[in-house]
Amino acid sequence: MRILVNLLLLAVFLVGVLFTSANTAPVDVDYYLGSRQMPLAVALLIALVIGVLLSSFAGIAVSLKYRAKLRQSDRQVKKLDKELENLRALPVRDNH
Secondary structure, three states, X not given: OHHHHHXXXXXXXXXXXXXXXXXXXXXEEEEOOEEEEEEHHHHHHHHHHHHHHHHHHHHHHHHHHHHHHHHHHHHHHHHHHHHHHHHHHOOOOXXX
16 A cells, blocks of 8 residues: 555656646746746646645634534533433332
């Protein structure tokens, strides 16, 4: 399994090197504070990193929301289990 993961990482690295070598043309990147000229591969890499960071933050926010809901549900389950245990401990009365 480890060999497969290493081969996959090597393949991704080689594709990245080929991509970078094929996209060396300079491009102008305009942003709010100015502009800068950089190779196309660098501009695309920056856009990729920003996209990964933004989606990671969104995923973390959703995960935190569900973890809080899970903790709340766990507390409710413990409360209901305790109540059930108390009800089972009550003696049974027969009215006949």
